[in-house]
Amino acid sequence: MTENVSLLFGRLGPDALPFYSWVAFSGALVTLAGGLGFLILVTWLGQWRALWTGWLTSVDHKRIGIMYIVLALIMLVRGFVDAIMMRLQQAMALNSDGYLPPEHFEQIFSSHGTIMIFFMAMPFMTGLLNYIIPLQIGSRDVAFPVLNAISFWLTAAGAGLMLISLVIGRFSTAGWTGYPPYSGVEFTPGVGVDYWIWSILISGVGTTMTGINFIVTILRKRAPGMLLMRMPMFTWTGLCSSVLIIFAFPALTVSTVMLALDRTLGMHFFTNDSGGNMMNYMNLFWIWGHPEVYILVLPAFGIFSEVVATFSSKRLFGYPSLVYATTVIAILSFTVWLHHFFTMGAGANVNAIFGIATMVIAVPTGVKVFDWLFTMFRGRIRFEPPMKFTIGFMCLFVIGGMSGVLLAIPPINYSTHNTTFLVAHFHNMIIPGVLFGYLAGYMYWFPKAFGFQLDRKWGSRSFWFWLVGFLLAFMPLYALGLMGMPRRMETYGNPEWQPLLIVAFIGACLILLGIVSLVMQLWVSIKQRDALKDTTGDPWDGRTLEWSIPSPPPVWNFDSVPVVTARDAFHESKITGVVLSVAPEEEPLLIPRNSTVGPIIGAAGFCVGFGAVWFIWWLMFAGLALAIAAIIGRSFFDDTEVEVFPGEGAESI
Amino acid sequence: MREMRTILTGFALAVILTVLPFVAVIGQWLPREGTLWLIAITAVVQITVHLYFFLGVEITGKHRERLSSLLFACVLIFIMVGGTLWVMGNLYWRMM
Amino acid sequence: MIAASDKVEEQIDEETEFGFWLYLMSDAVLFSLLFGTFAVMSSNLAGGPGGSALFDMKNLATQTALLLVSSLTIALAHHAAHTGHLARTLGWLVVTCLLGAGFLGLEIKELSGFVAQDAGPGRSGYLSAFFTLVGTHGLHVTAGLIWAMTLIAQFLIKGIGLRMTSRLYRLTLFWHFLDIVWIGVFSLVYLPEFL
Amino acid sequence: MKQVVTGPIAEAENALMWQAFSLMLVVVVPVILLTLFVAWRYRAAGGQGAYKPDWDRSRIIEITVWGIPIVMIGILATWVWDRTHALDPYKQLPGAEPLRIEAIALDWKWLFIYPDLNIATVNQVAFPVEQPLSFRITSEVAMNSFMIPALGGQIYAMAGMETQLNLQANEIGAMQGRNMQFSGDGFSDQTFEALSMSQIDFEAWVNKVRSGDSALDQASFAELSKPSIDAPIAYFSTVPQDFFSRRVAHFMGMEHEHAGHSDGGDK
Numbered sequence A: 001m002t003e004n005v006s007l008l009f010g011r012l013g014p015d016a017l018p019f020y021s022w023v024a025f026s027g028a029l030v031t032l033a034g035g036l037g038f039l040i041l042v043t044w045l046g047q048w049r050a051l052w053t054g055w056l057t058s059v060d061h062k063r064i065g066i067m068y069i070v071l072a073l074i075m076l077v078r079g080f081v082d083a084i085m086m087r088l089q090q091a092m093a094l095n096s097d098g099y100l101p102p103e104h105f106e107q108i109f110s111s112h113g114t115i116m117i118f119f120m121a122m123p124f125m126t127g128l129l130n131y132i133i134p135l136q137i138g139s140r141d142v143a144f145p146v147l148n149a150i151s152f153w154l155t156a157a158g159a160g161l162m163l164i165s166l167v168i169g170r171f172s173t174a175g176w177t178g179y180p181p182y183s184g185v186e187f188t189p190g191v192g193v194d195y196w197i198w199s200i201l202i203s204g205v206g207t208t209m210t211g212i213n214f215i216v217t218i219l220r221k222r223a224p225g226m227l228l229m230r231m232p233m234f235t236w237t238g239l240c241s242s243v244l245i246i247f248a249f250p251a252l253t254v255s256t257v258m259l260a261l262d263r264t265l266g267m268h269f270f271t272n273d274s275g276g277n278m279m280n281y282m283n284l285f286w287i288w289g290h291p292e293v294y295i296l297v298l299p300a301f302g303i304f305s306e307v308v309a310t311f312s313s314k315r316l317f318g319y320p321s322l323v324y325a326t327t328v329i330a331i332l333s334f335t336v337w338l339h340h341f342f343t344m345g346a347g348a349n350v351n352a353i354f355g356i357a358t359m360v361i362a363v364p365t366g367v368k369v370f371d372w373l374f375t376m377f378r379g380r381i382r383f384e385p386p387m388k389f390t391i392g393f394m395c396l397f398v399i400g401g402m403s404g405v406l407l408a409i410p411p412i413n414y415s416t417h418n419t420t421f422l423v424a425h426f427h428n429m430i431i432p433g434v435l436f437g438y439l440a441g442y443m444y445w446f447p448k449a450f451g452f453q454l455d456r457k458w459g460s461r462s463f464w465f466w467l468v469g470f471l472l473a474f475m476p477l478y479a480l481g482l483m484g485m486p487r488r489m490e491t492y493g494n495p496e497w498q499p500l501l502i503v504a505f506i507g508a509c510l511i512l513l514g515i516v517s518l519v520m521q522l523w524v525s526i527k528q529r530d531a532l533k534d535t536t537g538d539p540w541d542g543r544t545l546e547w548s549i550p551s552p553p554p555v556w557n558f559d560s561v562p563v564v565t566a567r568d569a570f571h572e573s574k575i576t577g578v579v580l581s582v583a584p585e586e587e588p589l590l591i592p593r594n595s596t597v598g599p600i601i602g603a604a605g606f607c608v609g610f611g612a613v614w615f616i617w618w619l620m621f622a623g624l625a626l627a628i629a630a631i632i633g634r635s636f637f638d639d640t641e642v643e644v645f646p647g648e649g650a651e652s653i
Numbered sequence B: 001m002r003e004m005r006t007i008l009t010g011f012a013l014a015v016i017l018t019v020l021p022f023v024a025v026i027g028q029w030l031p032r033e034g035t036l037w038l039i040a041i042t043a044v045v046q047i048t049v050h051l052y053f054f055l056g057v058e059i060t061g062k063h064r065e066r067l068s069s070l071l072f073a074c075v076l077i078f079i080m081v082g083g084t085l086w087v088m089g090n091l092y093w094r095m096m
Numbered sequence C: 001m002i003a004a005s006d007k008v009e010e011q012i013d014e015e016t017e018f019g020f021w022l023y024l025m026s027d028a029v030l031f032s033l034l035f036g037t038f039a040v041m042s043s044n045l046a047g048g049p050g051g052s053a054l055f056d057m058k059n060l061a062t063q064t065a066l067l068l069v070s071s072l073t074i075a076l077a078h079h080a081a082h083t084g085h086l087a088r089t090l091g092w093l094v095v096t097c098l099l100g101a102g103f104l105g106l107e108i109k110e111l112s113g114f115v116a117q118d119a120g121p122g123r124s125g126y127l128s129a130f131f132t133l134v135g136t137h138g139l140h141v142t143a144g145l146i147w148a149m150t151l152i153a154q155f156l157i158k159g160i161g162l163r164m165t166s167r168l169y170r171l172t173l174f175w176h177f178l179d180i181v182w183i184g185v186f187s188l189v190y191l192p193e194f195l
Numbered sequence D: 001m002k003q004v005v006t007g008p009i010a011e012a013e014n015a016l017m018w019q020a021f022s023l024m025l026v027v028v029v030p031v032i033l034l035t036l037f038v039a040w041r042y043r044a045a046g047g048q049g050a051y052k053p054d055w056d057r058s059r060i061i062e063i064t065v066w067g068i069p070i071v072m073i074g075i076l077a078t079w080v081w082d083r084t085h086a087l088d089p090y091k092q093l094p095g096a097e098p099l100r101i102e103a104i105a106l107d108w109k110w111l112f113i114y115p116d117l118n119i120a121t122v123n124q125v126a127f128p129v130e131q132p133l134s135f136r137i138t139s140e141v142a143m144n145s146f147m148i149p150a151l152g153g154q155i156y157a158m159a160g161m162e163t164q165l166n167l168q169a170n171e172i173g174a175m176q177g178r179n180m181q182f183s184g185d186g187f188s189d190q191t192f193e194a195l196s197m198s199q200i201d202f203e204a205w206v207n208k209v210r211s212g213d214s215a216l217d218q219a220s221f222a223e224l225s226k227p228s229i230d231a232p233i234a235y236f237s238t239v240p241q242d243f244f245s246r247r248v249a250h251f252m253g254m255e256h257e258h259a260g261h262s263d264g265g266d267k
């Protein structure tokens, strides 16, 4: 390593500041202004104490869930700005440099992919799981509330590293996949790739703990009578996602840690020389990467299942099939990773077997689509915004699935791999599949969390903008891919591509309107929250337990633990008139106390990451020591619970 | 919980299963292939011994979930590691 | 402090044990992938020394023996705690710590010896994989030691109770798990090199 | 550059694409139409369909919804097995003896070596029409992916390793080939000209390359290895024996060193 590494500041020096391009500089300014603005606002409102005790140190799964979603929202702003900048660049850059220098464009697609997957989609999903699953299974909390807070804060620490890279230093240019040897020191010295590695590593630890937490929660904390085959679909998909998490994330940890070892300690896992083998990185990365896309999409499938049953006012069709299909998808997702590198040069047997394994996933996925279709069949469909997103999803997702199956056929993949055809495929899965799902879930459960409904008109507008915007932004990419346009292009010389790229840019602008509509929806609804108030706790005529309690739910969720006798437990009780939960218990309930361990470990995680990125070793070890001290300290502390009395007007969200 | 007897039996078995491969390697009294097989077999048996006697993995009883999650993990490990060796071996063979 | 009823306590412990077991499964996948990577890189010597030139049988046998005996002593510690013998629990825990520290000491000596012979982790792909696999195991053992010492302190402060026994039980699981990983290490990484 | 040229590989890959696409449309189009139709027919506000809130299972439907995808995937799977073997990029194309070309990815350009003709070129590759081509591909730098979209196929190029690709052009014309795998600042411009020409033109082209006076040797290769964006076409009239293989072996070499210093063909 030729860099100067000082003891105190590592390789951090004044040249880390973003004065190298006006785009980067303004990005940094906006980030800083956003952070400062927030601090000032809280101070001005005098809300520090409320924020600290009510949220930051809270271990209530509902508050943690909301914090996850807020984090996702903050990150999505960044992710979307990146996306629209890329679209603008490509719309302009025919035979010219556009407005972005290559190095900046590279940082943008890398940060867009990283943010969207790790810091937008993952937190959004975890937030929904957090808020809803304990309510759906009739539990007072998750199995390990403090661990849950730690998970959140580690995710936030990763996101913080990601954001700070905009202000201090640069971000990776190696894409969200960080393929070596390009991502090695030989080709990309500097801190960019290190930022990428440490931000996803630290949040990955948090994610793994979330996975463990939810498996135990779902398997151990269900209300009496809630057999596995009576669990709501969202809970089922949450369970499968959690299982995928704990078994897939080690592969991400291993591949990125080895990359970090190559970069910082000069090892030779993936280098060109000295016996490195970069192919193993791709292998390990995708052992995680493929299950990851199902980690994201399975909960979305769960949301669609809830939404489609509720708004068709009908039982979910083929529930057992849906459960089996979900588990089959989860297991198969571990058997297909090679389809991301068919063009590496493996033999025909290897490629064909992985190709066929990949296509087999279309079977259970198809079953799901059909089951949703037959749930609508013979129903009474109410076109509330969540339902619109669901129908939009069903129509668009099958198209993306079809392009996925095409990519899974190795000879076709040879000519479409690394083209925008692939970009179109995965946005076609992720936007209608993952994002529409989460948005549907957000609009569906919002009244539960806040006690008032979201404005319907703006919700529908948002849907239409998203739908049309998505079609315009990504259908052209299929065509461009077939014309041979590679992904990650900063400039190009083919005039035939430009019209389609301009269409794609317009599509991204429409998506922007979709996001603006979302903001408007929130704004309008907050202003009219009295008119939109949900007094029943059950605004949609819901079927599952979360609708049986008031909106917003009390801290302890259920006054007394409900007894479940059928699949759609709440719906059943509405018909039979049998009350789910008897009178509030006499005994006081024990609720976990707030804990500062979460924020402390989050801060420690940030220090570890920042120290490792900049070679500020003392900071890294201080962070590590702080984390260990916090855990040990906490284990000496027994008084972790407080009493509450249901029925008394304790404060709730 | 675990009886003293269980602990001691487990330990005795573990000692035997450790000493065996070491002695075989030091003594070299088997052909190379044979020793490798012996190492592999004693390792697998010893892992099972540890799981059963020390880690409370049992077929029935209150820790049944341990066995099922372990088996699931084994299947996935087999897929991941077996797949890795297969794929990387194939690539190596095609590129060298 | 409100004394939670034993039944609730036991249920919480059971959940924690299950959660911890899941963590071990996740860690098992991590180690398996390290083993897989080691296998992939085992011939990438890049002209550097291989295991047969580096490894020392006496060292390996001592390390293995220390770890093996420590798996007995920690089981005994848990047995003692379970049957309510505080002093014996502490004694066995201390012995376990000593054995573990001995193991670590030998490992550090061995690895730093390699580095001194210009056979450090940056020498070749093979050595990178070797150091990372063995080092990860060593880090786990270190964590186990810190954990064990914390428990010793807690036993001294809090005495033996359901909760403490359950904590010790989790450490026991962790320790045995590391022993299993070590079986993999000496069988796959070390022993074949002596043939 | 117009990509009008095609070859047997591109044609076969395209044909397979449309074949698979059409088969899937048979299911996908009905799914989309049915979704819209059912949504409309069973709408709460004025829909026509019967309302059966407790209807949630049907043996026949279950069998159909598992059955249809299984059958489709069954058909597709046989195609995959067959076509993947037939279109294995390593498989030599039938017909005349293939022209051997070796391609080395550099930052950010392509070096082509004709081992049998003993010439080399930068960012331009020419070949006779209708003659099978056999590429051996490697990289000196980050991972690249070699592709001439008009001819189909794509394969990675990695340092210390050799991959192969067999192609053929059926028409005369000029195409663009490129690196498809992101590899740094010059990636967007890392293209090369691929010319398919008549046998006579090809011979003339070879003579043109030979008539130059620059040889590919350590010095010129070191010069070439320096990163450059949008490098001009260049010709080398002679190439050392086994240049390509030695570049591959170089990375697997015994010496403990970092790549980047370029000693064209040591060891």
Ligand code: HEA
Binding pocket: A069, A073, A076, A077, A079, A080, A083, A084, A086, A087, A109, A110, A112, A113, A114, A116, A117, A120, A121, A174, A175, A176, A177, A420, A423, A427, A430, A431, A434, A435, A442, A473, A486, A487, A488, A489, A508, A511, A515, A518
């Ligand atoms: C979750 C994943 C995700 C999502 C949502 C998106 C969304 C979008 N993406 Fe992205 N994209 C990726 C994942 C994603 N992308 C990845 C992994 C890559 C590859 C990177 C690489 O090459 O390494 C990529 C690459 C990529 C490229 C580079 C293509 C290339 O290589 O040439 C482009 C180009 O324009 C692009 C565009 C867009 C656009 C316009 C959107 C927009 O349509 C969508 C904008 C979406 C949002 C802003 C999120 C909206 C969320 C909400 C509205 C939540 C609201 C919540 C509440 C109200 C509670 N994407």
Ligand code: HEA
Binding pocket: A177, A293, A294, A296, A297, A339, A340, A341, A358, A359, A361, A362, A363, A365, A366, A367, A369, A397, A398, A399, A400, A401, A402, A403, A404, A405, A407, A408, A409, A413, A416, A417, A418, A422, A425, A426, A429, A430, A433, A434, D024, D027, D028, D031, D068, D069, D070, D072, D073
């Ligand atoms: C949520 C995200 C998500 C989902 C669900 C999927 C689902 C699928 N994906 Fe996708 N994929 C990604 C996200 C996703 N993917 C991402 C992010 C990448 C690229 C990352 C990168 O390189 O940056 C990628 C890349 C990718 C590749 C690699 C391409 C390449 O790099 O060259 C392949 C190849 O096989 C593939 C295939 C598939 C298939 C077959 C499915 C199947 O699961 C789809 C199944 C669904 C259906 C088929 C539709 C419904 C079915 C029916 C209606 C039944 C009838 C139909 C048939 C029988 C066909 N995907």
Ligand code: CUA
Binding pocket: A279, B091, B092, B095, B096, D158, D160, D161, D162
């Ligand atoms: Cu592939 Cu060496």
Ligand SMILES: [Cu+2]
Binding pocket: A289, A290, A293, A337, A339, A340
């Ligand atoms: Cu995939």
